Amino acid sequence: MSNDPTESGTSREVALASATVRYHDLGEGHPIVLLHGSGPGATAWSNFRPNIPELACRFRVLALDLPGWGGSQAVPMAERDHPRTVVEFLDALGIEKAALVGNSMGGVVSLAVAALHPDRVSHLITMGPASKPRPGLFGPGGGPSEGMKILFAGYQDPSQETMRRLVDIMSYSSGDAADGIAAERAAAAQGRPDHLKHFLEGLATGSTPITRWATPQELMGITAPSLLIHGRDDRVVHFEASLELVSLIPDSRLVLFNRCGHWAQLEHAAEFNRLVTDFVSNN
Structure with missing residues (x-):
């Protein structure tokens, strides 16, 4: 696009029955709803920064902060129903059917919407979701995975130091941008103590x-054509979760990225954008 979009310039707000939510709206064409993952300081913008402008060259991109995250309303955890919120969001914007793109928690939400409301989902794309709830919180044994341990620590201590550890564990190689991402996540988390409080409670x-x-x-x-993407080196949710999903979802295919952690859309942004553009355009 000719001008780089900004977080504030694309930000919108809409009141739904379940919560008032913030979202980013950019581009024209078939609607694609981007759903972020969990974690302290997580927002739709930070989770999809390099994807939004590229996808908006072909589609209408709607990046939603789910209730309890980012600029959306603080809602106690037990009162959240994210699949219902997504359907309410589509209704509020007058969208009959959209492609859903979800990372981690957002992927689980996308799966539920596609399963419960098949008439509202044209395409399903997930990155690193769990396939089912597990007592061990996605770890191989009886406890949380390596990544989930750091995620929980970030809610208790949302400092930049903790967020740097979070960025490192979420990525195969966090690279030169790690300090900037950590500072952004820390500021977002510290700016919404109500979100932190509800998560810990x-x-x-x-x-x-x-x-x-x-x-x-x-x-x-x-029934939606489904593209499952996972990092082979994911230390939050093991890629076996997507192997299970591809065995269950009839019209699905799996792309496994080597040298990739939990944030495939960030670590392999250019290839991710090409995959999503081709998949939604040709399926």
Whole structure:
């Protein structure tokens, strides 16, 4: 695009029944809704910064902050229903059907929307989602994965130092941008103490950030063409989760990136953008 879009310049707000949410709106064409992952300081803009302007060259890109994150309303964890919020969001904007692109938690939400509301989803694209709730929180044994441990630490101590550890664990190689990303995440987390409070209170009472998962039977009923993307070196959610998903979703294919962690859309942005553009344009 001729001018680089900014976070503030693309920011919009809409009041839904479940919450008032912030989103970014850019481009024209078939709508693509981008759904971010969990974690302290996570926002749609930070999760998809290099993807939004490129995808907006071909599509209408809507990057949504889910309730409890970013600029959206603070909602206690147990009261969230993200799939319902996504459908409310589409209704509010007058969108009959959209492609959903979800990273991690956003991928789980996308799977649930595609399973429960097949008439609203034209294409399904996920990056690094868990395939089902696990007592071990995505770790290979009885405890949280390496990445989830750092994610929890960030809610308790949202300092730039902790966020730098988070960026390192989320990425195969965090590179020169790591300090900038860590500073941005720390500022976003510290700026919304209500989000941090609700997350920690939810965990203490047994709630989780994802309250509605698609069951294996529901996953088998997904009709949207589905592109599953995962990093082979993901230390938050092992790539075996996407192997399970591709075995369940009928019209699906899996792209496994080598030298890639939990943020495929950031670490392999150019290839990710080409994959998504081709998939939505030709399926």
